[in-house]
Amino acid sequence: MLVDTTIRRKDGSYLQVEVHQQAQKSENDWIMVGVARDLTERKESAQRLHQLTHYDVLTGLPNRTLFYEALKNALIQATDSDGQLAVLFVDLDLFKNVNDTLGHTIGDELLSQFSDR
Numbered sequence: 433m434l435v436d437t438t439i440r441r442k443d444g445s446y447l448q449v450e451v452h453q454q455a456q457k458s459e460n461d462w463i464m465v466g467v468a469r470d471l472t473e474r475k476e477s478a479q480r481l482h483q484l485t486h487y488d489v490l491t492g493l494p495n496r497t498l499f500y501e502a503l504k505n506a507l508i509q510a511t512d513s514d515g516q517l518a519v520l521f522v523d524l525d526l527f528k529n530v531n532d533t534l535g536h537t538i539g540d541e542l543l544s545q546f547s548d549r
Contacts, residue, residue, distance in 0.1 A: 433452070434452050436471065439468065448475060449468040449469060449470055449471055450469045451466055451467070451468050452466070452467045452469075453465070453466045485497060486501075490543060491543055492547070503519070524543075524546065530542055
């Protein structure tokens with residue numbers, strides 16, 4: 433049997449683990465064997481993958497994939513509740529000129545500051 437659970441360490445901190453339990457017959461007795469595997473790296477990798485898949489590396493803002501996912505859910509919700517939905521599109525005019533004349537470093541900084549605001 434395989435179960436994901438949280439255990440408490442001696443120092444009081446918590447650790448997410450995957451526990452595999454198995455009963456084994458040893459002569460006339462049964463022995464219960466349990467193995468716990470630390471899930472920290474797997475959970476961190478999954479979180480990093482989610483971040484890279486759904487958010488822009490430079491700005492930290494949701495990317496197109498997450499936008500379409502959120503838009504689809506919002507459309508379903510609006511349809512189900514007979515509501516309305518508006519989408520606002522913001523474009524930086526002539527942004528290519530910033531990259532071409534001032535360089536990508538300045539362009540990245542402009543995008544970063546724009547996303548902060």
